[in-house]
Amino acid sequence: MDSKLIEALFTAYPLDTIPMDVLMVIGFVCFLKLPKEKRGNIHFYLPFIILSFTFLYENFGSYTNYNYEFKKSVNEYLGNYKYPRFNLWLFNVAKRQIGTILYLLLIKSWLEPSKKKYINWMIILFIVVTMTLQLSGIEPLYLNQPIIFAMGANLILIGSAMYFTGMITHPQYLDKNPLRLISFWQMTFVMFTFTLTYVSSVALLYLYEVNPVLGEAIQKIDIIMKIINLGILTLTIASPFLPRVFEEEPFYISHETSA
Numbered sequence: 001m002d003s004k005l006i007e008a009l010f011t012a013y014p015l016d017t018i019p020m021d022v023l024m025v026i027g028f029v030c031f032l033k034l035p036k037e038k039r040g041n042i043h044f045y046l047p048f049i050i051l052s053f054t055f056l057y058e059n060f061g062s063y064t065n066y067n068y069e070f071k072k073s074v075n076e077y078l079g080n081y082k083y084p085r086f087n088l089w090l091f092n093v094a095k096r097q098i099g100t101i102l103y104l105l106l107i108k109s110w111l112e113p114s115k116k117k118y119i120n121w122m123i124i125l126f127i128v129v130t131m132t133l134q135l136s137g138i139e140p141l142y143l144n145q146p147i148i149f150a151m152g153a154n155l156i157l158i159g160s161a162m163y164f165t166g167m168i169t170h171p172q173y174l175d176k177n178p179l180r181l182i183s184f185w186q187m188t189f190v191m192f193t194f195t196l197t198y199v200s201s202v203a204l205l206y207l208y209e210v211n212p213v214l215g216e217a218i219q220k221i222d223i224i225m226k227i228i229n230l231g232i233l234t235l236t237i238a239s240p241f242l243p244r245v246f247e248e249e250p251f252y253i254s255h256e257t258s259a
Contacts, residue, residue, distance in 0.1 A: 019227045024055040027234040038240055042109045047233040050102050054230060057094035061087055080142035089142045096145060097130055100152035103190060107159035110183045112170060115162055122155045153194040160191040172250035180247040182239045189232050193225040
């Protein structure tokens, strides 16, 4: 294998790639060891899908940094001649669009059935607005998309608030210790991830042009929160093997039949 490719995939950003690769391996092994009925449960296969999808697009992003000609050709195809070294088109689609939808589905999986319809409408609204902004040229695919990210982040924060509202009002949750519910930790870190990375994602280009050092420092927050979030997803997949740590979720049965 080309040494430059190895560097791009593994050693160029060790704080980012190494923990993510380790979590992917752990998550994959734990998912394979789950009983068949649990592998078919949305609470386990959806976190595994998000973990795997993040692993794939992050590594593909590293590959585009290795294959500059490929990245340049995609940018030129999209009409981006000013910033040929950017791979924002990849992260706009994978992280800020598909990723937002996946996390909304994750939130939906933890809500009581009567509230799931609100997430469905959020997803439809997000897709319509995203396509409108891109096709109209207001937020091109190859540049930073602050409106799309801000909308997605706010929808996720609203969905998280719905979860926490249910936790403090629904009788089934009141009988549980939230610190022993994997859903509590999952929703908490999803909320913190999208809150703490809000500024860096919306003002990414501005930060790098005005103060590159500050921009890089703030981006590290995004990396750290991503790794923590992936760790919680991995822990979710492994939670059936930790019965002394986590309690059974109140809505497992209802979600299995109505998610």
